[in-house]
Amino acid sequence: MPAMPPRGLKMPKVEKALYASALKQIKNTKGYTRVYFGAEFCQWRMPSPAAALRAYYISSGLGMKLTLLTPWLTDTGMKRAKAILGKLADAGAGDIEVVVNDFGMLTVLRMDFPMFTPVLGRLLVKQKRCPRVPGIMDRMPEPGREVYTHPGIEDPVTVSFLKRFGIRRVELDSPLQGIEVNLKPLGLKGSIYTPYVYVTTTRHCPSSFDGKSWQAFVGCKLKGCLKNVIELDNPAHEAGILMRGNTQFVENAVLPEGIAGMGIDRIVHMEELP
Amino acid sequence: MKILSPIDKTSEVDLLADAGADEFYGGYVSENWRGKYSMLSSANHRYFPSAQIASEKELKALIKSAHGRGTKFYLTFNAPYYSVEQYTDLLEDVEKYSAFGVDAFIISDLGLILRMRDKLPEVQIHLSTLGTIFNTESAAFFHSLGVGRMVFPRELTLKEIKGVAEANPDVFFDAFVMIGKCPNIEGFCSFTHNSPDLIWPCEEKYSFNALKGAKTAVAMIEAQTGWSRVNRRQACGLCAIGALEDAGVKALKIVGRGGPTAMKVRVVKAVKGIVDLRATGGNGSIEAAHRLYREIFGNPCNPYVCYFPELHTT
Numbered sequence: 137m138p139a140m141p142p143r144g145l146k147m148p149k150v151e152k153a154l155y156a157s158a159l160k161q162i163k164n165t166k167g168y169t170r171v172y173f174g175a176e177f178c179q180w181r182m183p184s185p186a187a188a189l190r191a192y193y194i195s196s197g198l199g200m201k202l203t204l205l206t207p208w209l210t211d212t213g214m215k216r217a218k219a220i221l222g223k224l225a226d227a228g229a230g231d232i233e234v235v236v237n238d239f240g241m242l243t244v245l246r247m248d249f250p251m252f253t254p255v256l257g258r259l260l261v262k263q264k265r266c267p268r269v270p271g272i273m274d275r276m277p278e279p280g281r282e283v284y285t286h287p288g289i290e291d292p293v294t295v296s297f298l299k300r301f302g303i304r305r306v307e308l309d310s311p312l313q314g315i316e317v318n319l320k321p322l323g324l325k326g327s328i329y330t331p332y333v334y335v336t337t338t339r340h341c342p343s344s345f346d347g348k349s350w351q352a353f354v355g356c357k358l359k360g361c362l363k364n365v366i367e368l369d370n371p372a373h374e375a376g377i378l379m380r381g382n383t384q385f386v387e388n389a390v391l392p393e394g395i396a397g398m399g400i401d402r403i404v405h406m407e408e409l410p
Numbered sequence: 411m412k413i414l415s416p417i418d419k420t421s422e423v424d425l426l427a428d429a430g431a432d433e434f435y436g437g438y439v440s441e442n443w444r445g446k447y448s449m450l451s452s453a454n455h456r457y458f459p460s461a462q463i464a465s466e467k468e469l470k471a472l473i474k475s476a477h478g479r480g481t482k483f484y485l486t487f488n489a490p491y492y493s494v495e496q497y498t499d500l501l502e503d504v505e506k507y508s509a510f511g512v513d514a515f516i517i518s519d520l521g522l523i524l525r526m527r528d529k530l531p532e533v534q535i536h537l538s539t540l541g542t543i544f545n546t547e548s549a550a551f552f553h554s555l556g557v558g559r560m561v562f563p564r565e566l567t568l569k570e571i572k573g574v575a576e577a578n579p580d581v582f583f584d585a586f587v588m589i590g591k592c593p594n595i596e597g598f599c600s601f602t603h604n605s606p607d608l609i610w611p612c613e614e615k616y617s618f619n620a621l622k623g624a625k626t627a628v629a630m631i632e633a634q635t636g637w638s639r640v641n642r643r644q645a646c647g648l649c650a651i652g653a654l655e656d657a658g659v660k661a662l663k664i665v666g667r668g669g670p671t672a673m674k675v676r677v678v679k680a681v682k683g684i685v686d687l688r689a690t691g692g693n694g695s696i697e698a699a700h701r702l703y704r705e706i707f708g709n710p711c712n713p714y715v716c717y718f719p720e721l722h723t724t
């Protein structure tokens with residue numbers, strides 16, 4: 137039986153968020169108070185401005201807040217992202233968060249869209265999530281191991297700088313080797329994603345390869361990412377790699393113990409691979 | 411156009427400079443660092459000893475030799491991130507190696523850039539490809555931090571490179587042209603590169619299962635399998651050199667820390683050959699690039715290891 141907190145001590149509240157890559161995934165929302173909507177890894181999977189606004193209205197109608205996911209961006213992608221943000225700004229959706237996975241987008245938010253709250257995305261949190269990591273942990277002294285167990289966003293100098301851009305929240309994974317972090321002294325809050333742990337991403341998207349070239353370089357029309365998920369197995373890895381579109385993940389439903397004590401106050405649940 | 415070559419030892423300086431290298435970059439992990447953190451937590455994103463300059467004495471000698479040839483030497487501290495404890499060691503190392511004569515440090519971590527700007531403002535910083543400057547605004551972001559030179563990610567088209575370079579005219583841009591193309595985006599990749607056989611998770615052989623789209627996933631599996639059929643160390647962008655110069659790229663970077671000396675020399679010579687051909691107004695640089703590729707690697711190029719796949723012709 138789990139230990140109960142002393143009488144009168146308030147349990148820290150952990151918010152539950154639903155991850156939705158498409159509008160149709162905003163369903164079965166019972167228990168959730170927030171929707172994550174958009175794309176973290178591919179600029180061609182970003183929603184249209186109209187779909188982003190629709191997501192805002194649907195989530196608001198269900199009494200939930202919206203967090204818009206944005207990926208790394210080329211100049212073309214940046215134009216598309218600005219159009220989405222412009223549509224939401226024009227509609228007065230100033231209460232949304234925007235997850236940034238690109239420092240260019242961070243500056244755009246501060247300069248052009250200060251009404252939105254930026255959040256540091258998983259691509260800008262550099263912790264190693266490779267499925268080989270658990271196998272090498274005991275080959276390092278403790279200070280070396282710490283590089284792998286900590287997410288790399290606890291540097292007060294970096295955090296102080298990022299706060300000038302409005303960053304108060306960081307997005308974390310629960311990698312196979314575990315995660316140790318204490319965001320509280322830094323004045324940050326964390327969200328932790330489950331069960332799919334980001335591992336790597338590419339522009340050479342196998343779902344967009346037509347035998348000669350990768351459409352992801354010029355504007356993907358194949359959209360194979362919407363149809364296919366593959367598993368990559370190798371005995372050297374602690375877990376199979378799951379791949380959808382241009383991005384690889386491992387599955388790990390185990391969350392670290394005591395997340396609230398780490399400053400993590402939100403769990404982002406993915407019902408399917410992003 | 412400058413040619414920026416990898417280098418691992420002093421004995422390579424003359425060979426590579428004679429071949430056409432204008433600048434060098436390399437890595438060194440101090441004994442203190444290796445003992446405290448191990449090579450598995452390398453300071454410079456290379457986790458095997460052969461990709462490191464062997465000692466401080468060798469580092470000093472290499473810098474002296476490079477300067478004697480009128481070439482510059484840049485030292486890599488481009489791990490994707492560091493622990494808070496490591497910053498103290500890093501700043502000490504940067505200060506020490508600056509005094510050795512290192513001309514600039516290649517870095518990607520924001521915390522290290524911010525500290526160097528604050529504590530060692532006279533030290534030159536080049537942004538590693540791990541900085542992921544995919545757009546105009548991200549390059550401007552790092553430029554505002556005092557970073558004057560940056561390496562583009564491997565995944566931009568020539569048109570995209572031109573757009574970013576034109577919008578950031580005060581930045582000196584490098585682009586990769588040879589060896590070591592990553593299947594994934596290096597700056598966003600969390601795979602480890604520490605296997606003793608030097609085969610990384612992105613290039614090893616996998617067995618594939620379609621979990622969704624059993625029929626349509628066949629093409630996806632076939633495309634992904636392709637990476638294990640090519641040697642990504644045979645990557646090439648020779649035929650794009652002219653277009654890169656037109657796009658505003660000022661230096662051609664060759665991957666290959668830890669590679670064999672003979673291969674480094676061959677590749678530098680090939681790049682120099684194309685640069686010279688273009689400089690003298692010679693035609694046929696694309697044909698020359700294809701011929702040089704075959705001479706170096708013994709097989710024709712293919713789209714997987716083409717740095718600028720939009721130029722690839724079968």
